[in-house]
Amino acid sequence: MESAEEEPLDEASEADDVVVADEDDKLADSGTPARPSLFSSHGLMKQRNTLTFTAFLNALGVASTIGCLPASGLSARTVSVIPLCGAMEYKLAVDSSKKATELPLLRVCGTVQQNPHMRAFWASTISFFLAFLGWFALAPLGLEVATSMGTCENQLFPPTDFPTRPAYLKFKNLKSGLSYCQYGVLKEEGKLIDCKDVPADVESGADSTAEQKEKYRPQVLAKCVCTPGTECKSVIANAGVASVASTIFVRIALGTLLERFGPVNVQCGLMSFGAFWVAMAAAITAPWNYTLIRFFIGCAGATFVTNQFWCSLMFAPNVVGTANATAAGWGNLGGGVTQIFMMSVLFNPMVASGMEPNVAWRVSMVVPAVMFVVCAICMKLMCWDMPTARNYDPTVTGKTQKPSMWDYVEVLRDVRVVVMIFQYSACFGTELAMNNQLATHFRTYFQMDAGDASALAGAFGLMNLFARSLGGISSDMCFKYFGFRGRIWAQFLALFFEAIFLFSFGKVDNSQPWYVALAVLVCFSLFVQMAEGTSYGIVPFMNRKQLAVVSALVGAGGNLGAVIAGFCFYKPIQDALLPFQVHAGYVMFWALLSPCYYWSEMGGMFHGPAQSFEKGKTQSSESESYTESEATSENCM
Numbered sequence: 083m084e085s086a087e088e089e090p091l092d093e094a095s096e097a098d099d100v101v102v103a104d105e106d107d108k109l110a111d112s113g114t115p116a117r118p119s120l121f122s123s124h125g126l127m128k129q130r131n132t133l134t135f136t137a138f139l140n141a142l143g144v145a146s147t148i149g150c151l152p153a154s155g156l157s158a159r160t161v162s163v164i165p166l167c168g169a170m171e172y173k174l175a176v177d178s179s180k181k182a183t184e185l186p187l188l189r190v191c192g193t194v195q196q197n198p199h200m201r202a203f204w205a206s207t208i209s210f211f212l213a214f215l216g217w218f219a220l221a222p223l224g225l226e227v228a229t230s231m232g233t234c235e236n237q238l239f240p241p242t243d244f245p246t247r248p249a250y251l252k253f254k255n256l257k258s259g260l261s262y263c264q265y266g267v268l269k270e271e272g273k274l275i276d277c278k279d280v281p282a283d284v285e286s287g288a289d290s291t292a293e294q295k296e297k298y299r300p301q302v303l304a305k306c307v308c309t310p311g312t313e314c315k316s317v318i319a320n321a322g323v324a325s326v327a328s329t330i331f332v333r334i335a336l337g338t339l340l341e342r343f344g345p346v347n348v349q350c351g352l353m354s355f356g357a358f359w360v361a362m363a364a365a366i367t368a369p370w371n372y373t374l375i376r377f378f379i380g381c382a383g384a385t386f387v388t389n390q391f392w393c394s395l396m397f398a399p400n401v402v403g404t405a406n407a408t409a410a411g412w413g414n415l416g417g418g419v420t421q422i423f424m425m426s427v428l429f430n431p432m433v434a435s436g437m438e439p440n441v442a443w444r445v446s447m448v449v450p451a452v453m454f455v456v457c458a459i460c461m462k463l464m465c466w467d468m469p470t471a472r473n474y475d476p477t478v479t480g481k482t483q484k485p486s487m488w489d490y491v492e493v494l495r496d497v498r499v500v501v502m503i504f505q506y507s508a509c510f511g512t513e514l515a516m517n518n519q520l521a522t523h524f525r526t527y528f529q530m531d532a533g534d535a536s537a538l539a540g541a542f543g544l545m546n547l548f549a550r551s552l553g554g555i556s557s558d559m560c561f562k563y564f565g566f567r568g569r570i571w572a573q574f575l576a577l578f579f580e581a582i583f584l585f586s587f588g589k590v591d592n593s594q595p596w597y598v599a600l601a602v603l604v605c606f607s608l609f610v611q612m613a614e615g616t617s618y619g620i621v622p623f624m625n626r627k628q629l630a631v632v633s634a635l636v637g638a639g640g641n642l643g644a645v646i647a648g649f650c651f652y653k654p655i656q657d658a659l660l661p662f663q664v665h666a667g668y669v670m671f672w673a674l675l676s677p678c679y680y681w682s683e684m685g686g687m688f689h690g691p692a693q694s695f696e697k698g699k700t701q702s703s704e705s706e707s708y709t710e711s712e713a714t715s716e717n718c719m
Contacts (some may be wrong), residue, residue: 088648088683089575098242098465103159104624108335118639119217125614128169134660135183142616146385150233150317152499156627157443158200162203165697171182171195171196171471172196172197172199173189173191173192173196173197173199173200174186174189174197174199176198176398176469177398179393179398179467179469180468180469180470181199181396181397181398181455182199182396182397182398182401182469183397183398183400184401185203185314185397185401185404185405185408186200186542187200190204194464194465194466198396198465198466198468199396199397200467201464201465201466202345202393202395202396202465202531203393203396203397203405203408204464205346205349205392205394205460205461205464205465206345206349206388206389206393206409207354207389207409207412207413208386208413208415208457209349209385209388209389209413209458209461210385210386210389210416211412211413211415211416211419211600212351212353212414212416212450212453212454212457213353213356213382213383213385213413213416213454213672214383214413214414214415214416214417215237215359215416215417215419215420215423215450215453216356216360216379216382216419216420216450216451216453216454217325217356217379217380217382217383217416217417218325218416218417218517218518219360219363219420219424219446219447219450219536220363220376220379220447221322221420221421221517221521221522222320222420222421222424222521222532222535222536222539223424223425223429223443223446223520224308224318224445224521224522225306225308225525225532226275226303226429226439226440226442226443226532227366227372227443227521228306228308228314228317228318229305229306229439229440230366230367230396230440230443231366231368231369231372233313233317234305234306234307234308234312234314235249235250235306235307235308235309235312235314235367236250236300236303236304236305236307237306238313238314241298241300241303242300245277245298246275246276246277247639248273248311248426249307249309249311249312250262250298250300250303250307251263251267251274251275251276251277252267252274252309253302253303253304253307253309253574254302254582255302255303255304255529255594256528256529256592257529258302260299260302261299261302262271262298262299262300262302262303263277263278263298263299264276264277264280264294264296264297265277265278265279265280265281265297265300274573277297277298278297279297280294280295280296280297304526304529306327308522308526308551309526309527309658310655310656310657311656315522315526316653317369317372317373318522319648319652319653320369320373320377320517320653321369321372321373321600322376322518322519322648323644323648323649323653324373324374324376324377324380325361325377325379325380325383325503325518326383326511326514326515326518326641326644326645326648327375327377327380327641327645328377328378328380328381328383329380329381329383329384329638329641330638330641330642330645331638332352332381333383333384333386333387333634333635333637333638333641334381334386334490334634334635334638335634336348336384336387336388336391336630336634336637337387337489337490337630337631337632337633337634337635338487338489338630340387340388340391340474340630340634341474341476341630342472343474344467344473345388345391345392345467345474346394346461346465346466346467346472347462348388348662349388349458349461350383350458350461350462352382352384352385352388353382353385353454353455353457353458353461354380354455354458355378355381355382355450356382356452356454357451357454357455357458358439359375359378359379359381359382360379360382360447360450360451360454361448361451362375362378363376363379363444363447364444364445364447364448365444366444373701382454383545383641384637385409385413385577386413386637386640387633387634387637387638389409389410389413390406390409390410390618390621390633390637391629391630391633391634392467393405393406393409394406394622394629394633395467395468395469395474396468396469399569399622399623400558401558402622403554403555403557403558403569403615403619403622404551404554404555404558404613405554406554406618406619406621406622407550407552407553407554407555407614407615407616407618407619408519408550408551409551409553410615411546411547411548411550411551411553411554411611411614411615412546412547412550412551412619413546414513414543414546414550414611414614415543415544415546415547416543417513417514417517417543417546418539418540418542418543418545419540419543419544419546420450420540420542420543420547421517421520421521421536421537421543422536422537422540422541423605424446424536425532425533425536426533426536426537428442428445428446428449429442429443429446429532430532430533432446434444445461445557452614459610475490488632489628490631490635493625493628493631493635494526494566496624497678498624498678498680498681499624499632499635499636500677501675501676501678502620502621502624502636502639503619503635503636503638503639503642504639504642504643504672504675505573505577505613505617505639505672505673505675506614506617506636506637506639506640507639507640507641507642507643507644507646507672508577508580508613508642508643508668508669508672508673509576509577509580509610509611509613509617509639509640509643509669510612510614510617510639510640510641510643511639511640511641511642511644511646511647512580512584512643512647512665512669513542513543513610513611513614513640513645514640514641514643514644515644515647515648515651515652515665516539516542516607516610517539517542518644518648519652520538520539520542521535521536521539522535522597522602523539523658524538524539526658527658527659528590528592528596528599529592529598534596536597537600538600538603539602541604541607542603542604542606542607543607545604545607545610546611547612547616548609549608549610549612550611550612550614550615551615552608552611552612552615553572553576553613553614553615553616553617553619554615554616554618554619555615556572556612556615556616557569557572557573557615557616557619557620558619560572565684565685565690565691566623566684566685566691567685567686567687567688567689569616569619569620569623569691570620570676570686571676571687572616572619572680573613573616573617573619573620573676573679574673574676574687576609576612576613576615576616577609577613577669577670577672577673577676578670578673579609579672580606580609580612580613581666581667581669581670582666583602583605583606583608583609583667584606584610584662584665584666584669585662585663585666586602586605586606587599587602587603587606587662588625588659588660588661588662588663588665588666589659589663590602590659591659593632601710616640617636617681618636620679621633621636621683623684633651638649644651646668646696647661647665647668649666650664651665651668652665673701691706
């Protein structure tokens with residue numbers, strides 16, 4: 083595609099004058115006054131200068147972004163972006179299949195016919211962001227919900243009646259430095275038995291105070307004791323696993339549903355369903371309905387599959403990695419924002435205004451539910467499934483058969499897809515596990531207050547602002563310079579360093595300052611999000627005819643990873659730090675299986691393509707932009 087950048091701006095362009103003259107002749111014949119040039123009201127610039135000015139703006143990439151300039155101010159050189167055929171066709175440069183070959187984030191002007199690409203991008207991003215926000219809205223409120231349900235250790239087992247509960251015996255208040263057992267703990271075969279008795283000299287000393295004669299100090303306990311090994315911790319862990327387990331089945335089902343109903347209908351359905359259950363969270367009273375409601379809220383997490391599938395339909399191979407990574411990354415950002423939003427923006431101000439905590443967290447849950455409904459309505463009214471049509475057509479992927487369950491069998495027979503499923507479980511699954519674990523980890527292990535703990539936990543998710551996009555960009559750049567093997571190496575390195583920093587985070591104990599944990603957490607999060615971006619830089623190339631199914635299975639793999647982490651690492655291991663270290667080993671194992679990726683036409687991690695395959699050939703053939711003659715010969719939509 084010729085662009086303004088490829089031609090000197092000072093070159094005389096007779097084609098420009100011819101196009102404008104032809105247009106003006108047509109207007110004159112029809113009785114319509116000739117169109118004025120950009121500054122004709124003052125006579126300051128001729129039509130040719132207008133064309134040069136427009137070409138200059140296009141060279142800067144801002145003409146369509148900031149002003150949606152009228153057709154009268156466009157040169158023939160920019161016809162592939164906005165053709166001169168009575169009405170503008172596309173606001174973005176497109177290839178022969180009408181997929182966008184660029185990702186101008188702020189170019190949101192135009193009707194749905196003119197700009198379906200960026201509408202789909204922002205709709206998929208915002209809906210996924212809100213889905214994540216509602217999906218994990220209960221995570222930072224975990225201790226408040228536990229208190230309302232009465233599952234805290236000191237509610238189930240009052241310290242005055244059960245003074246030797248293990249959760250009490252090992253408790254130490256980090257702020258005051260005081261331990262529950264004033265004079266130490268008695269152990270038998272490694273198990274905590276009781277607090278040591280008050281020394282005889284203290285017991286009988288005339289100068290000893292009443293506090294010094296206390297064997298137990300229940301006053302140092304937290305308001306809600308919810309440490310590893312307690313019923314409270316178990317309930318929260320089970321609910322967290324349920325919230326990600328439900329998404330596995332829905333994500334798998336979406337592979338077929340997307341092909342039958344299209345991304346707009348599927349996304350609207352998921353958001354509407356999620357809105358009901360997020361609102362129902364306000365009625366939680368017991369562990370069973372807490373777990374059940376989190377299970378159904380988790381279905382909203384399947385919006386990720388639609389997010390990736392929709393962007394793959396709208397963007398060409400040269401930018402699909404960046405588009406997928408940015409849309410998913412900014413969507414995942416909701417998991418970090420909700421940690422801060424639910425506590426600092428909703429819950430804490432409500433409590434400060436005099437509302438009871440038991441009521442405040444319930445009212446807070448209504449807010450994301452309303453946001454779900456508004457998003458679903460806007461998406462249905464304003465977006466298309468494809469660049470050229472409102473409704474999705476499966477034949478655009480080259481698939482001629484109707485979708486069926488056998489599609490899943492065909493895809494799962496490919497070992498490369500299976501490896502990708504588990505590699506995605508090692509990155510996205512890790513992120514989901516962290517969204518469930520971090521706020522409670524900082525509040526119970528580091529004994530931080532709710533606001534500070536939510537801020538630190540939110541820092542993990544906030545890295546999605548750029549980190550996942552960075553992964554997609556790095557994948558695209560490596561592909562540009564090293565071919566497909568570059569994408570595989572980008573994937574391996576992101577997973578490798580994710581494992582290193584996850585293990586390091588598991589070595590930060592509560593004797594160290596909070597900023598040490600934050601620094602390691604930020605580095606860990608950076609590579610988690612990058613690995614997610616590099617994963618979906620590979621997914622669109624794995625099986626193009628089964629793109630929806632592959633996207634669904636890989637997306638479900640992320641939730642599978644969170645279930646594995648919850649049941650195998652964080653729930654059974656009765657230690658605050660060891661689960662993170664074991665989890666790091668899981669990530670490293672799947673990172674080392676990256677050499678399994680090999681395609682004869684694209685190559686692998688250590689081998690080039692077996693067949694004649696020029697680097698970037700697929701990109702250039704599939705991303706070739708319209709020529710001027712092609713664009714002007716087609717009717718505008």
